[in-house]
Amino acid sequence: MAKKENLEIERRFKLRDNFSEADLPKGLKYKVFIVYQDYLKKRKNGGRRRIRRMWQHSPNCSDPNYFFTEKKSTPYSGTNIEDEKRISLKKYRAFFAQLDPTRETVEKKRIVFFWKRQKFELDIFWAPRRLRGLVILEIELKKRNQKVALPDFLLSSIEMEITDVPGYSNADLAKRRKTPS
Numbered sequence: 544m545a546k547k548e549n550l551e552i553e554r555r556f557k558l559r560d561n562f563s564e565a566d567l568p569k570g571l572k573y574k575v576f577i578v579y580q581d582y583l584k585k586r587k588n589g590g591r592r593r594i595r596r597m598w599q600h601s602p603n604c605s606d607p608n609y610f611f612t613e614k615k616s617t618p619y620s621g622t623n624i625e626d627e628k629r630i631s632l633k634k635y636r637a638f639f640a641q642l643d644p645t646r647e648t649v650e651k652k653r654i655v656f657f658w659k660r661q662k663f664e665l666d667i668f669w670a671p672r673r674l675r676g677l678v679i680l681e682i683e684l685k686k687r688n689q690k691v692a693l694p695d696f697l698l699s700s701i702e703m704e705i706t707d708v709p710g711y712s713n714a715d716l717a718k719r720r721k722t723p724s
Contacts, residue, residue, distance in 0.1 A: 549624065549625050549626060549627075550617075550622060550623070550624060550625070551614070551622070551623045551624075551625035551683065552619075552621055552622045552683065552684040552685070552686065552687055552689075553621050553681050553682060553683045553684060553706070554621055554681070554682055554684065554691055554704065554706045555621070555679055555680070555681050555704070555705045555706050555711065556679065556680040556681075556693070556701045556702075556703070556704050556705060557677075557678070557679055557701070557702045557703050557704075557705045557711065558665075558678040558679070558680055558697065558700045558701055558702065559678070559700045559702055560676040560677065560678070561676045561678075562667070562678040562700050563667065564652070564654060564667070566700070567654070567656075567696070568696045571656055571696075572656065572657075573654050573655060573656035574599060574601075574654070574655045574656075575599070575600040575601070575652060575653070575654055575655075576597050576598065576599050576600060576652070576653040576654075576655065577597065577598055577600050577650075577651075577652060577653075578595060578596075578597045578649075578650070578651050578652075578653050578666075579595065579596045579597070579648055579649070579650050580593055580594075580595045580648065580649040580650075580651075580713065580717070581593060581594050581595075581638075581639075581642055581643075581646070581648050581649075581717075582642070582643045582646040582714055582717050583638060583641040583642060583643055584641050584642070584643045585643070588615070589615065590613045590614060590615040591613070591614045591615075591714050592611070592612070592613045592614075592641075593611075593612050593614075593713075593714070594609070594610065594611055594612075594630075594635055594638045595609070595610040595612065596608075596609055596635065597609075597610065597653075600652070607632075608629060609629065609630045609631065609632055609634070609635040610627055610628065610629055610630060611627070611628055611630045611634070611635075611638065612625060612626065612627040612628075613625070613626045613627075614626075619687055620687070620706060620707050621684075621687075621706040621707065622687060644719075645718060645719055646714070646717040646718055646719060647670075647671045647717055647718075647719055648670065648671070648717075649668065649670065649671070649674070649713060649716060649717045650668070650669055650670035650671075651666045651667055651668045651669065651670075652666070652667045652669070653665070653666050653667075654666075654667070658692065658693075658694040659692045661682055661691065661692060662682065662683065663680060663681070663682050663694065664680070664681045664682075664683075665678065665679075665680050665681075666678065666679045666680075666681065668716070671717075673720060674716060677716075678700075679705070679711070680693075680697060680701070
């Protein structure tokens with residue numbers, strides 16, 4: 544039997560630099576996660592592969608969870624074929640031998656909240672250093688033509704939609720920049 548492909552359909556928005564958790568409205572319920580993301584060398588099939596260490600940031604600070612993800616692009620805007628699975632710490636560490644040397648570790652705070660029955664992820668980047676202050680809002684959709692109700696409290700902070708803008712995918716953001724000689 545053929546494996547079912549999981550579609551990831553999302554829209555992404557760049558917020559003004561240095562938007563912070565403190566800018567969220569009082570009373571908004573949300574969870575905060577810390578995310579470390581590394582990219583692996585590409586395989587011949589061209590899919591982008593990554594590993595992720597992620598834990599909930601709370602007074603009790605949970606143990607990290609580890610994930611392996613493989614994504615392949617599709618011809619549709621904001622749509623990828625995604626295979627993501629939870630892995631052990633041992634397997635996570637074993638993937639280090641396959642790290643893509645052209646990419647850096649991306650570190651960010653992820654704030655997850657619901658607005659009008661939609662789940663949003665607000666990523667506040669702090670590493671690599673050149674990304675410090677970058678803020679990206681994402682929403683995963685069930686259908687490509689699904690309407691999105693952006694949170695009222697973020698409308699004045701959204702600079703532009705970056706769903707299909709080259710250079711703004713997480714994999715592109717992780718690309719090492721050449722240093723001048």
